[in-house]
Amino acid sequence: MRRNVLLWGCAVGVAAAVVGCATAPTDVEISRHAAAVLKDSFKANGQAGLDRLDQDETQRLCTQYANKPLPKDVAGMIEQLNLASIKWPADGKWQGDWKNGERIAQEGRGKQFSDDPRGPVGGNCYACHQLAPQEVSYGTIGPSLYRFGKLRGDNDETRKYAYGKIWNADAYSACSNMPRFGHSQILSEQQIRDLVALLTDPASPVNQ
Amino acid sequence: MPVMTRRAAIAAAIAIIGAAATVTFAQSSAVDEIAKYRAALQDGNPAELWEARGEDMWKSPRGPKNASFASCDLGLGPGVVKGAYAQLPKYFADADRVMDLETRLVHCMVTQQGFTQADAAKTPFGGPGVKSDIEALVAYVTAQSRGVKMNVALDHPKEKEAFALGEKMFVFRGGTHDFSCATCHAEDGKRIRLQDLPNLMTVAGAQRAYTTWPAYRVSQGELRTFQWRLFDCFRQQRFPELIFTSDASIALTMYLARNANGAAFDAPAIKR
Numbered sequence: 352m353r354r355n356v357l358l359w360g361c362a363v364g365v366a367a368a369v370v371g372c373a374t375a376p377t378d379v380e381i382s383r384h385a386a387a388v389l390k391d392s393f394k395a396n397g398q399a400g401l402d403r404l405d406q407d408e409t410q411r412l413c414t415q416y417a418n419k420p421l422p423k424d425v426a427g428m429i430e431q432l433n434l435a436s437i438k439w440p441a442d443g444k445w446q447g448d449w450k451n452g453e454r455i456a457q458e459g460r461g462k463q464f465s466d467d468p469r470g471p472v473g474g475n476c477y478a479c480h481q482l483a484p485q486e487v488s489y490g491t492i493g494p495s496l497y498r499f500g501k502l503r504g505d506n507d508e509t510r511k512y513a514y515g516k517i518w519n520a521d522a523y524s525a526c527s528n529m530p531r532f533g534h535s536q537i538l539s540e541q542q543i544r545d546l547v548a549l550l551t552d553p554a555s556p557v558n559q
Numbered sequence: 560m561p562v563m564t565r566r567a568a569i570a571a572a573i574a575i576i577g578a579a580a581t582v583t584f585a586q587s588s589a590v591d592e593i594a595k596y597r598a599a600l601q602d603g604n605p606a607e608l609w610e611a612r613g614e615d616m617w618k619s620p621r622g623p624k625n626a627s628f629a630s631c632d633l634g635l636g637p638g639v640v641k642g643a644y645a646q647l648p649k650y651f652a653d654a655d656r657v658m659d660l661e662t663r664l665v666h667c668m669v670t671q672q673g674f675t676q677a678d679a680a681k682t683p684f685g686g687p688g689v690k691s692d693i694e695a696l697v698a699y700v701t702a703q704s705r706g707v708k709m710n711v712a713l714d715h716p717k718e719k720e721a722f723a724l725g726e727k728m729f730v731f732r733g734g735t736h737d738f739s740c741a742t743c744h745a746e747d748g749k750r751i752r753l754q755d756l757p758n759l760m761t762v763a764g765a766q767r768a769y770t771t772w773p774a775y776r777v778s779q780g781e782l783r784t785f786q787w788r789l790f791d792c793f794r795q796q797r798f799p800e801l802i803f804t805s806d807a808s809i810a811l812t813m814y815l816a817r818n819a820n821g822a823a824f825d826a827p828a829i830k831r
Contacts, residue, residue: 376723385727385810392807393793396800403734403799410732417730417741462735462797478751487589490751492743521737530736537735 382415396464409433413526421526429525436534437518445510445547452549453556455542456482462537474517474538474546479529482549483556492528500551500558513547593753597831606698606775606827609782613699616692622672631667633660633700644704645824648813650715657721659812661786662804664696683803684790685781697773697784704824709770711817718813721806725814728807729759734797740811742796759815766822769815774828782827785812 376384386406395401406414409429416425458473460466477486481495503509516523518533532538538546549555617628617640633643634651648659654666661683668679685691713719729740743751744759758764773784783791789808793801801808 381723382727385724385731388724388806388810389728389731389733392802392805393799394802399734399797399799401799403797406731406733410737413737414730414732414739417732417739463794464800465794488752490749490754492746492749492751492756528742530738535735535737 398462398466398468399464409521409526409531413521416526426525430522433519433525433531433534434515434522437515437522438533438540439511440514440540440544445507445514445544446551447541447544447546447548449545449548449552449555449557451542452545452547453483455538455545456549457486472537474532474542476546484559485556496550496557498558500553500555503551505551505553510547510551513550514543517543517546589753593831600777600829600831604775604827604829606702606773606782606829609695609698609775610702610827611699613695613697616696617699622668622674624671624673626672628664628667628671628696630671631664633663640700640703642704642707644701645707645709646711648718648721648809648816649712650717655717657715657717657809657813659785659804659809659816660697660700661693661784662809664693664700665804680803684783684787694773694782694784694787698782698827701773701824701826705826707824709766709816709819709822709824711813711820713817721810721813722817724807725810725812728811729814736797738796738798740792740796759818762818762821765815765818769819770822770825771828771830773826774830777829777831 386404390401390404393401393404409432412425412429413421416422455474456476458471459475459478461470461472461475466472476482476496477489479490479492481489481491481497482499484497499513500509503512512523516529517538519531520527520529521531530537533540533543549557552558620627628638630637632638632651632653633640634646634649635641635643644660647663648657650657651663651666653670656662658666665676665679668674669676680693682689682691683693685694713722729744732739732742741760743749743756744764747758747761747764749756749758757768759768769785772788773782775782786803786808789811790801790803793799
């Protein structure tokens with residue numbers, strides 16, 4: 352089960368400390384080894400299976416470049432890949448009900464192994480963003496979205512951008528901290544429409 | 560402070576935080592109130608109860624072999640507890656493995672006290688109606704390093720390996736939400752809701768965070784270990800369940816503990 356492959360194998364033995372290791376593991380080797388050790392260090396629990404440790408291309412590249420600047424061509428490739436995956440609403444309706452949107456933005460449950468797999472599943476937007484000014488308990492990992500619609504305009508372009516960004520944030524900003532809510536099947540099309548309404552509807556508290 | 564007074568202080572503090580959560584407070588004032596709440600908590604730490612239970616356990620004969628921890632070597636010699644935690648994790652030749660405190664305690668329970676591996680690691684975390692021996696032992700042992708400077712070595716090749724793996728795991732993105740440890744812990748001054756997040760990629764951030772675990776969590780009424788901290792972070796990352804004392808848990812602990820080197824250890828602490 353446990354992989355006891357020693358990365359610094361060549362350093363074990365006599366002259367290690369003095370001459371060092373002629374063949375220190377490369378960055379790629381360490382990454383591969385880390386992914387394998389991770390796989391052995393978790394167990395499936397409820398809805399969270401071990402397949403959650405299988406990285407897709409976006410996760411793999413964003414991990415690879417986590418500690419160094421993301422090259423422009425790689426960023427472009429990631430954004431293109433993710434933009435192509437967005438499923439736009441068939442009826443061209445971007446906007447739902449901001450009141451439902453507010454509930455979805457507040458809801459932190461969903462997809463954790465401790466959560467009921469039957470739901471609810473929320474966006475937990477307030478964990479990272481300021482939205483309606485009445486909610487003072489908001490996080491700061493993402494930018495403030497207070498007055499999002501007011502600042503960007505009450506039009507289809509704004510609504511389409513908001514829909515796409517929530518569906519797949521990496522389509523607009525490679526290796527974003529924001530989950531790909533539609534792409535990764537966290538939120539439904541209707542839930543995303545409701546969040547678009549929270550952001551863009553002139554009646555939403557976000558735009559007061 | 561006697562336990563009853565301490566409880567009263569905590570109850571009063573909880574009332575303060577409840578008030579702070581209402582929308583009538585501006586956010587800056589809510590943050591001030593939380594700071595006051597945290598200060599009030601420092602008055603008395605129920606972790607002492609876990610420390611006392613752990614000390615009893617450390618000194619009493621246990622298990623099928625009826626042995627105490629007197630010959631358990633935490634890295635500074637058999638039975639030596641003072642300052643041991645500040646040098647963990649480290650490589651142990653007798654197990655040919657890098658071990659953190661929890662892993663070493665389980666190792667001693669198995670090799671010296673005669674427990675099976677499964678029995679020794681059965682209850683890593685306490686909960687309603689369930690007490691964890693591990694959490695009590697960790698409270699006792701870590702308290703004996705209070706004030707000692709963190710001094711984790713990267714001498715043995717396996718120690719170097721654990722650190723390098725932990726460094727990579729810290730930025731590993733996965734799960735439904737694409738989260739890695741770095742999603743929340745790689746920038747200064749960020750919050751989730753109103754909870755401040757340490758930037759664990761800076762020395763100062765790693766030092767402040769690592770030296771204040773384990774901690775008594777008021778919201779849970781439990782003393783929580785560093786193994787628990789990692790387990791619960793990964794739960795919130797939407798990862799599967801981190802296996803207690805797994806290689807990944809030790810590698811991540813090695814990465815963070817080593818980065819905390821030079822800071823005085825200051826736990827068991829108390830957190831909201």
